[in-house]
Amino acid sequence: MNIIEQTNSHIMPTYGRSEVVLDNGAGATIRDENGKSYIDFGSGIGTASLGYCNQAWADAVCEQVRKIQHTSNLFYHAPQAKFAEKLCAMTGYEKVFFGNSGAEANECAIKLARKYSFDKYGKGRSTIITLVNSFHGRTIATLSATGQDVFHNYFFPFVGDFRYAKANDIADLHEKLDDTVCAIMIEYVQGEGGVMALEQDFVDEIRKLCNEKDILMIADEVQTGIGRTGRLLAGEHFGVQADVTTIAKGIGGGLPVGICLAAKKCADVLGKGAHGSTFGGNPVVCAGALQVLETLDTPGVMDGIAKKAEWLRGEIAKCGEVEAVSGLGFMIGISLKTKKAPDVLKACLDKGLLVLTAKDRVRLLPPLTISQEELEAGLKILTEVLEA
Numbered sequence: 001m002n003i004i005e006q007t008n009s010h011i012m013p014t015y016g017r018s019e020v021v022l023d024n025g026a027g028a029t030i031r032d033e034n035g036k037s038y039i040d041f042g043s044g045i046g047t048a049s050l051g052y053c054n055q056a057w058a059d060a061v062c063e064q065v066r067k068i069q070h071t072s073n074l075f076y077h078a079p080q081a082k083f084a085e086k087l088c089a090m091t092g093y094e095k096v097f098f099g100n101s102g103a104e105a106n107e108c109a110i111k112l113a114r115k116y117s118f119d120k121y122g123k124g125r126s127t128i129i130t131l132v133n134s135f136h137g138r139t140i141a142t143l144s145a146t147g148q149d150v151f152h153n154y155f156f157p158f159v160g161d162f163r164y165a166k167a168n169d170i171a172d173l174h175e176k177l178d179d180t181v182c183a184i185m186i187e188y189v190q191g192e193g194g195v196m197a198l199e200q201d202f203v204d205e206i207r208k209l210c211n212e213k214d215i216l217m218i219a220d221e222v223q224t225g226i227g228r229t230g231r232l233l234a235g236e237h238f239g240v241q242a243d244v245t246t247i248a249k250g251i252g253g254g255l256p257v258g259i260c261l262a263a264k265k266c267a268d269v270l271g272k273g274a275h276g277s278t279f280g281g282n283p284v285v286c287a288g289a290l291q292v293l294e295t296l297d298t299p300g301v302m303d304g305i306a307k308k309a310e311w312l313r314g315e316i317a318k319c320g321e322v323e324a325v326s327g328l329g330f331m332i333g334i335s336l337k338t339k340k341a342p343d344v345l346k347a348c349l350d351k352g353l354l355v356l357t358a359k360d361r362v363r364l365l366p367p368l369t370i371s372q373e374e375l376e377a378g379l380k381i382l383t384e385v386l387e388a
Contacts, residue, residue: 003033018349025052028370028378030354039378040354043367046223046331049250049292051367057253057291064287071283073276079286086293090232092241093261097270098281102222102248103137105258108275109185109244110141112262113216116269117182120214127180128218131167133193136185136220145185148193168202177209183244184210185218188234188328194359195326195333203238216243216266222258223331226250227296227368230306230329237328250368253292255285296368305330305368308375312366315379321386332364336386344385353381 001009003021021033028051031037043049050057064079071077084096097108110128117125130136134147143151144159152158161180166172167190184206189197210217219242224234226247231237233245243266248258256279262269279285296302309329316334317325326333336344341357348355356363366375 018346020349027051028367028374036352038349038352038354039374039381041364041366041378041382042354042356043250043365044254045356046228046249046365047252048254049226049228049368050253050295051369052254054253054291054295054369056295057288060291061255061284061288064284068283070279072278073281077283079283079290080281083286083290083293084281086290086297087259087261090293090297091245091261093245094264094267095262097260097262097275097277098286099258099260099277100256100279101137101258102220102246103139103142103258104277104280105222105246105248105260106136106142106145106185106220107139108258108260108270109218109220109246110145110183111275112244112260112266112269113183113185113218115274116216116266119269125180125182127161127163127178128183128185129163129165129173129176129181130185131187131190132164133167133190133196134164134185134187134220135190135192137222167196168199170202170205173202173205173209177213181213181215183216183218185220186242187220187224188238189224189229189331191223191331191363192358194361195331195363197326197328198238200238203240207240210243218242219245221245222248223365224328226292227302227305228329228331228365229327230302230309232296232302234328251289251292252285253288255288257282257285257289308370308372312364312375312379316382319383319386326361330364330366330368333358334362334364335360336362339386347385347388348381351381351385353378353385355382 022030023033024031028040029037030040030052099105114126130145130147132147136142136145141159144162147164163176165176219235221233243263245261251257313325321337323335323337341360341362344362345355345357
């Protein structure tokens with residue numbers, strides 16, 4: 001029985017997998033079990049932020065796993081403390097909560113917002129406004145927060161007190177806002193919703209309303225955060241800091257981590273017993289995540305990401321099949337004139353390039369450390385497929 005047969009025989013069929021068995025990689029290049037190489041423009045849906053088997057990251061993880069691989073949060077350990085300090089210093093947030101995924105980080109943000117409001121105003125102020133076409137995770141609560149009808153199926157009853165406003169529609173936002181609202185939750189770029197960025201005036205209005213009404217602004221940066229858009233956090237492009245920001249994916253460099261960052265006004269809302277996670281802030285994960293931050297904090301690295309992303313976006317836009325290029329930085333959506341995104345994905349795979357899709361668009365999330373040579377090789381394949 002081969003790997004694909006073993007997988008299909010014993011693992012629930014919850015993923016639409018390509019029939020490729022990946023085996024090993026380095027940088028932005030990964031190889032399958034037969035030795036065929038692929039340039040990866042998806043990086044594990046944005047998680048392998050430093051590429052595959054980055055030497056400094058691998059050394060940090062291996063060194064830690066030989067010291068202590070896990071201890072509960074009933075004790076202290078240095079990797080967690082050092083990582084939290086570095087993360088707060090680089091993002092400007094006061095305190096963090098560690099979980100294991102983006103969905104968990106968003107669950108924490110939802111709980112924090114509702115408790116913040118309950119502590120100050122009592123019951124009846126628990127509604128959270130999210131956006132149409134948003135995606136916040138696959139738990140019951142985060143599916144409920146997700147503003148896409150296709151996800152509101154099968155798993156009834158869903159969690160109540162979520163309301164969906166149209167992205168970039170200030171009038172609709174005001175219509176959805178009332179005295180029951182405790183938070184507005186957004187993605188600066190809607191990834192699963194089609195790689196669509198919010199507009200500056202819409203983000204500014206959200207920040208203003210949250211300030212005026214003492215409701216929390218929550219930014220889901222699970223996909224946009226940690227260098228993906230050419231800034232450490234995508235909120236920097238808009239000149240705002242949300243009261244709560246969630247990150248995951250790229251911060252772990254490939255290991256599972258989800259983090260809820262809280263500004264000073266709500267940093268101590270979740271006290272002892274209000275929330276928890278067995279594996280959250282695991283020593284090995286923290287050691288790897290700290291190396292991700294240290295890499296991004298190296299002079300010139302963030303500027304290099306922004307420049308490479310700008311170059312790639314410009315080259316893609318030159319292709320005659322491309323209708324438009326959306327997103328920010330290395331979070332790229334490609335609208336096509338005649339071809340179908342799933343067909344492009346399959347053709348790219350056959351030629352040795354891994355890409356993603358989102359709605360009707362081709363989606364690219366390359367490793368942040370991808371070399372210019374790998375970018376050019378991947379672009380060559382993508383262009384050949386699009387122009388065929």
